Amino acid sequence: MHNKTIADISRDLAAGEYSSVEITENLLTRIKNTDAHYNSFITVSEEQALAQAKAADARRAAGNADAWTGIPMAHKDIFCTNGVLTTCGSKMLSNFIAPYDATIVENFNNAGAVSLGKLNMDEFAMGSSNESSFYGAVKNPWDGERVPGGSSGGSAAAVAAQLVPGATASDTGGSIRQPAAFCGLTGLKPTYGRVSRWGMIAYASSLDQAGTITRTAEDSAMMLNVMAGFDAKDSTCVDREVPDYTATLNNSIAGLTIGLPKEYFRSDLSADMQQQVRNAIAEYEKMGAKVKEISLPNTHLAIPAYYIIAPAECSANLSRMDGVRFGYRCENPQDINDLYKRSRGEGFGIEVKRRIMVGAYALSAGFYDAYYKKAQQVRRLIRNDFVNAFNEVDIIMGPTTPTPAFKRGEKTADPVDMYLEDIFTIALNLAGLPGMSISCGQVNNLPVGLQLIGNYFDEGRLLNAAHQFQQHTDWHLKTPDLKNQADI
Amino acid sequence: MEWEVVIGLEIHAQLATKSKIFSGSSTAYGAEANTQANAIDLGLPGVLPAFNEEALRMAVKFGLAIDAEIGLKSVFDRKNYFYPDSPKGYQTTQLHHPVVGIGHIDIELEDGSSKRINVTRAHLEEDAGKSVHEGFNGMSGIDLNRAGTPLIEIVSEPEMRNAKEAAAYFRKMHSIVTYLGICDGDLSQGSMRCDCNVSLRPKGQEEFGTRTEIKNVNSFRNVERAIDSEIARQMDILEDGGKIIQETRLYDADKNETRAMRSKEVANDYRYFPCPDLLPVIIDDNYVEAVRSTLPELPDAKRARFAHSHGLSPIDAAVLAANRELAHYFETAAKIANDYKLAANWVQGDVSATLNRLEISIGELAVSAEQLGRILQLIKDNTLNNGGAKEVFNALVEGKGDGSAESVDKLVDSLGLKQVSDSGAIEAIVAEVLAANPKLVESYLATPEDKRAKAIGPFIGLVRKAAKGVNPQVVMDVLQKKLSEL
Structure with missing residues (x-):
């Protein structure tokens, strides 16, 4: 039962x-x-989950079931859940129970989904390895010594471990795409403004965007x-029609123009990584897509700009x-x-403190112009680079990460x-563009992610391209060996 | 040395929106602590602000009233500082792109002339909560009901030269925002607060002296007193060859002195940056014109109209136009009586005296404008004399009326105040009085012709004592006639 996708479960529940x-x-x-082995959950809300499941079964029995009725899932602990602990991976919020649901939590509740609990994350979403959580590091199901990526x-x-x-x-x-790449999964970061941020604890408001990790x-x-x-509760949320994203999954991608930024295939990217990504591109060409080299000349400025x-x-x-309320x-x-x-000194971890100090410094009198x-x-x-690129191509592809999952402690120093x-991954957040990571190969038995970058609000095309790849390959079906791990 | 005083004011006015600037909580004053603070006002994790456009409309209205440039694009910034009554750790305000740009108002000086004071800017921001230091066993309580109440901060140019000008400016701003209906103007509840920047420089010097800022002065009188005491303090220091320290000071009204706040609270780097949770507020000329069409007649225009169209003196016109409710009361009564001067005298006389005596506002006065208008009508048609009119007025003040003009007539009847103008009846009374006071008549007749006008006074008093409500003019005529016949 645990090996099922959301679509499988939806069909199975409908079929009884x-x-x-x-x-x-x-x-x-x-x-x-x-989960003692992975440490992926901070809170398991068993009681609420069973109540939701019962309600979903009743709804189905009454003939009112929809696609999502009764499907189990879980929320990153950055999303506020009414009555259930929301910690954001921090000691600071280790006792915080929000009196409201994040808009997306409310959406899933209304759709009839069943929330099993709250998922571990880097403290306040600051990190790329999930080692900064107050609730302990999360292990990668593909290799327990390695990180699952972060901050999600x-x-x-939890998805990789089924x-x-x-x-x-x-x-x-990159907090969705990088962990998805490290764990052999499908990650989607929508366009900034596509999904409400209400109830999602803010890290960097102009960059944060809620999304998904699935198989x-x-x-x-x-x-x-x-x-x-x-x-209306999120002023940066865009009032724009929402298409049925499942309706275009099976469109043909013949004629799709894929841009390959030369800056993403640098000489210091390992030959193995390059090969996996190039293989995936070749697969797209087989499906009728065209490939074009492009340039995103300001790529090297993305990380410095982001870290201001x-x-x-x-x-x-x-x-x-502040410890007051x-x-x-x-x-x-x-x-x-x-x-x-x-x-604050005792409640925040070291990476959070580091970023608060860097940020306060960058905004301080006399430095604002030079930094912020x-x-x-x-x-x-950076945004203009992408706007120019999308005048020439439909979609941009490249590696999601420079390497596969690294070992815990390897980069903490x-x-x-x-x-x-x-x-x-970072440039997309600065530009506000949607992006995905899908599993496209392996290096040393570890998954490698292919990043797909779309134009603004072009999630439909991204999902279509990702789905078509998954119809022609089986990398997304590969799972870590969970048998031994399941014993503990 | 001769010193020149330089004063600039920053006025915070709470906008009279029903809900807060970034949340749906009520802004009503006086509720139980923290009952008007929702998750947004509390600054809980994950919440986001949603801008209340009513606050924008009010700010634009203010900008138009002071003939200011309107910011077609205004941007909210975060002003970072930690304080327990600032729940988010920053205040949302407008630094570089305020909604209202350069404007001006004219203030009236004591000598009857007026002076233009330029306004640098006015921006939208959120109010903080309140810290309560009494009654918590040495700890502090926090009430966030006020947190998130919309404010406009109105910043003047440093163009005032004495405390009276500053107080006149504060009064004028108060008059404007209450006329516009964008602020209730209640100083005692903190609806308007004033920070006064004061410095001195040698007369003739271009460069400003070092200034101090007196925070949160909350009455017209205290603005004047606080500034005067601060001027005196600075002058003492400067005359002794000392230097003024740039600092924030508080005014102690009981001791009539300012004292320095802790310097820690002064040296703050607010690390302003644009608020990423709020989009820039963009408006166009159509929006501005639509707001302009809702502007009421403003104090200056009303004052000019009172003076030019109704012949009031400049001072009367200014006093009557300063307060919107009072002006409305006055005009209503004046129109009914068809006599602006008479109405002006009454409103500035008995009406104002009553308001002061009872410490109430015009809205709380038991005498309606319609009733005053009726009283004035009765004065004009000689039904009431002045004394009778005052008696009716006072009876109404004491609640002997129902607000209607008819109740005035009933009171006149029941109190027997209808003036006797029938000369036959008055002649009879005069004859009685003269007959009963032969000595007085004798001494009158002994008075030389040119001093008789004064000597007639006691007879008038006796006649009016004998018969209430007699028309004094008729009494005078009859007395003169009768006495001259003796």
């Missing part, structure tokens, strides 16, 4: 193969028995159908975590300054080394 309660209980048991490491590990068929996730610089592009389309849409803008925004976004508060504060200093303003100008250049992990 099993009930929502049955598959929910099955997965809850599986989480109980095996729990979402990726604890849930799909999970919500969020992506500020297949079809499942991503099903999830996006639920998540996408205007929300994201920390600057986070330095303000995280100010509300909610969240962690230090013992016996002597006065208000002591309360602030120790609550300049970074915003660079951001426009040097933050910049860790930051370079996101070199191919």
Whole structure:
């Protein structure tokens, strides 16, 4: 039962193969028995899940079932859930129970989905390895010594370990696509503004976007159908029609023009990685796509610009975590300054503190023009690169990451080394473009991700291209060997 | 040395929107602590602001009223600082692109002349909550009901030269925002607060002296007193050869002095940057014109109309036009009586005196404008004399009326105040009085002709004592006639 995709489960539930309660209980048991190994869940909300499953079965019995009725899934712990702990992977919020649902959580609840719980993540979504979580590192199901990627490491590990068929996730610089690549999965980061940010705890507001991690592009389309849409509670959410993303999955991609940015196939990208990505491109050519080399000349500026803008925004976004109204508060504060200093000093982990300090510095008097303003100008250049490229091509492809999953502890000593992990993914967030990662091969038995970049609001075309690849190849069906791991 | 005073004001005015600037919570004053603060006002994780466009409309209205440039693109910024009553750790405000740009108002000086004061800008921002330091066992309580209430901060050019000008400017701004209906103007509830920037420089010097800022002064009188005391303090220091420290000060009204706030709270790097959760606010000329069409007659225009069309003195016109409700009351009564001067005298006389005595606003006065208008009508047609009119008015103040003009007539009847103008009846009374006071008549007749006008006074008093409500003019005529016949 656990090996099923969202589309499978939807069909099975409709056919009466099993009930929502049955598959929910099955997965809850599986989480109980095996997640100690992956540490992908922070909170398992068993009671709520079973109540939702029962309600879904009742809805089906009453003849009111939809595509999503009774399908189990889980949310990244960055999304607020009414009545269920929302920690954002931080000691700071280790006692925070929101009195409201994130809009996307509400959407899934209304669609009849069953939420099994909240998934581990890098603290406040800051990290590329899921090692910065207050709740401990998450292990990659493909190799327990390796990271699942981050910050949505729990979402990726839980799907790869077949604890849930799909999970919500969020992506500020690659936090959906990189873990999806490391865990052999399909990750989708929609266009900025396509999905409401209401109830998604902000890291960098102008870059954050909610998305999905699933096994297949079809499942991503099903999830996006639920998540996408205007929300008056988020001023940056775009009021634009939401198509049925599953309806265009089977369109032919003959004639599709694929742009390959020469900057993404650098000489320092390993020959093995290059080969896997080139093989995938060749597969697209077999399906009738055309390939064109393009240039995104400001690619090298993406990481420096990101590490000004994201920390600057986070330095303000995280100010509300002050120990006054909610969240962690230090013992016996002597006065208000002591309360602030120790609550924040003790409540935040080292990477969060680092980014708050970098951001506060970049915004400080006398440095604003040199850092923040300049970074915003660079951001426009990066955006223009993509706008120009999409005048020539329909879709852009390249590697999602420079390497497959690395080992835990390998990059924690040097933050910049860790930051370079996101070199191919970060530019999309700066430009606000949609992107996907799909599994396209292996290097040393570890999955390799192919990144697909679409034009604004072109998620339909991205999902169509990803789905067509998955119809012609079976990389997305490859799973880690879970047998031994399941014993513990 | 002769010093020149330089004053600039920053006025915070709470906009009278029903809900907050970025959330749907009510802005009503006086509710139980923290009952008007939702997840957005509390700054809980994951919440986002949604801009209340009513605040924009009000700010634009203000901009048009002071003849200002309207920012067709305004941008919200985050002003970062930690304080317990600032729930997000930053205040959402407008730094570089305010909704209202350069404008101006004219203030009236004591000598009757007017002076133009330029307004640098006015921007939208959110109010903070309140810290309550009493009653929490040495800790502080926080009430976030006020957090997120929309404000416009109105920044003047440093063009005022004494405390009276500053107070006149604050009054004028108060008059404008209340006329526009964008602020209730209630100073005691903090609906309008004023920060006063004060510096001194040697007369003739171009360069500004070092300034201090007096925070949160909340009455017209205190603006004047706070500035005067700060001028005196600075002058003492400068005359002694000392230097002014740039700092924020608080005014203690009881001691009538300003004192420095802790310097820590002064030195702050606010790390402003554009708020990524809010889009720039873009409006076009059509929007601006639509708002312009809703502007009411403003104090200056009303004052000019009172003076030019109705012949009021400039001072009367200014006083009556300063307050929108009072002006409306005055005009309503004046129209009914068809006599603006008489109405002006009454509104500035008995009406204002009553308001001051009872410490109430014109809206709370038991005498309606319609009733005053009726009283004035009765004065004009000689039904009431002045004393009778005051008696009716006072009876109405005490609640002996139902607000209607008819109740005035009933009161006149029941109090027996109808003036006797029938000369026959008055002649009889005069004859009685003269007969009863032979000595007074004797001394009158002994008075030389040129001093008799004064000597007639006691007879008038006696006649009016004998018969209430007699028309004084008729009494005078009859008395003169009768006495001259003796």
